[in-house]
Structure formats: structure tokens, C-alpha cells
Amino acid sequence: MNKTLILVVEDDLAIRNLITTTLKTHDYKFLTAQNGSEAIMEASSHNPDIILLDLGLPDIDGVEVIKQIRSWSNTPIIVISARSEDTDKIEALDNGADDYLTKPFSVEELLARLRVTTRRLAMMQTDIFANQSVFINGKLKVDYVAGCAYLCDDELHLTPTEYKLLCLLCKNVGRVLTYTYITENVWGSNWNNDLASLRVFMATLRKKLESLPDSPQYIQTHIGVGYRMLRVE
Ligand code: CA
Numbered sequence: 001m002n003k004t005l006i007l008v009v010e011d012d013l014a015i016r017n018l019i020t021t022t023l024k025t026h027d028y029k030f031l032t033a034q035n036g037s038e039a040i041m042e043a044s045s046h047n048p049d050i051i052l053l054d055l056g057l058p059d060i061d062g063v064e065v066i067k068q069i070r071s072w073s074n075t076p077i078i079v080i081s082a083r084s085e086d087t088d089k090i091e092a093l094d095n096g097a098d099d100y101l102t103k104p105f106s107v108e109e110l111l112a113r114l115r116v117t118t119r120r121l122a123m124m125q126t127d128i129f130a131n132q133s134v135f136i137n138g139k140l141k142v143d144y145v146a147g148c149a150y151l152c153d154d155e156l157h158l159t160p161t162e163y164k165l166l167c168l169l170c171k172n173v174g175r176v177l178t179y180t181y182i183t184e185n186v187w188g189s190n191w192n193n194d195l196a197s198l199r200v201f202m203a204t205l206r207k208k209l210e211s212l213p214d215s216p217q218y219i220q221t222h223i224g225v226g227y228r229m230l231r232v233e
Helices: 013-025 036-046 062-070 083-094 107-128 160-171 179-187 195-209
Strands: 005-009 029-033 050-054 077-082 099-103 134-137 140-143 148-151 219-222 226-229
Touching: 005 013, 005 036, 013 029, 013 107, 029 036, 036 050, 036 062, 050 062, 050 107, 062 077, 062 083, 077 083, 077 107, 083 099, 083 179, 099 107, 134 160, 140 160, 160 179, 160 195, 160 226, 179 195, 179 226, 195 219
Parallel strands: 005 029, 005 050, 050 077, 077 099
Antiparallel strands: 134 140, 140 148, 219 226
């Protein structure tokens, strides 16, 4: 029995039914909400493990719902956006959403996102909340105290910027980080959003980290959005 409780926030009945039927089939527990105010109420009274949130709601803007929930909760939020809402999706991630699904999505995509987020939840309950000084993911190990990263126990020779980038991704494992979030956290907000430089640093980091840089195992690219560190078994 899957004990994960999911709050499904979607005003479109057909999509809500598709999601809840999928959840039922895969033994997830769920609650539903049809608008933003219901979502906030359900989230505060039932404390779900994961929130699936449609951004286009009839009453409150989805991004506003995220801001309110984030003021008291770290519950992972996966936003559901229409293709025309690309900027909304990025704004949602910048305001604390963890991941996104773009409509129309398949049942497989939905389940894949839930698996990634469930792994992130498991990590949040262990590594991050236990405030461990060492991060381990597959063959990658980052010793935050020593300021060193290792792959298969061999030290990675990273520049200070590459190391900062790697730590940011590790500390947010499972979350999609936007370009803006990454540049602000690595270089500070004064740094002009220089995507070309970020791509160069990411490419050199990957060359050192990934055995097959063309099919990366650790750092996933989200074209037009940002990057994510994946949990590797
Ligand atoms: Ca909608």
C-alpha cells in the first residue's frame, strides 16, 4: 500500500478524473480541490505529502497559491501548466514549486513525476532534514564541511563556481531549478542573468561529473527552464 497522500488541485473535471483514476490505480491516497482557496484549506488541514497544482484556477492565481502554501509548508508542489503558460511555469518554480507537468500529459509522465518527487521526499526526510554534512547520490559524494566532491571516491577537481553550482543542485535534489534561481544563488542578484556563462559552467561541471555527458545521469536539462539534480539509485 502506497501511503503517500496527494492533493490534486484542478478545476477541469476531465483532467482531475484522469489524475485521480491514475492515483487510485497505483494505490496513492488523494484529496481534491477545485480552486485556489479550497487548495489552501485542504493543504493546511490535511498536510498532504505532495501537491499537484493546476496554475490556471478560477479564483486565485496558481502562483499566489504556491506563495501562500510556501509561507508555512515545504510540501513538494508539482505544477500543471498549459503550453501557453510557459512564463507562469517559470514563475511558479521561482516561487517554490518543485517540478512541472505540461498539458497535455500522459499517465506515464504523471507517474514519473510522482516517482521523482517521492524520492525527493524520502531524501528530505533523511539527508537534508538530518542536516547531514555529507551528500551521497549514486557514485557522487559531496562533503560540505571539507568543501570537496568525489566521484567513485576520486576527488573531482572543480573550480569554486563549479563547486557552488554542484552544491546548489545537490541541496535541491529532485527539484527543477530555474536559470534565475541558479544565477542568483551562485553569483548573487547583481549578476546579470548571463545564460551563456551559466551554460559554459554547467558544461564543464558535467564533463567532470558525468561519464557520458551526452546522456547525463545526474544533471537533467530542462530546455528554456533550468536544471535538476536527479536522485540516482
Ligand atoms: Ca485550469
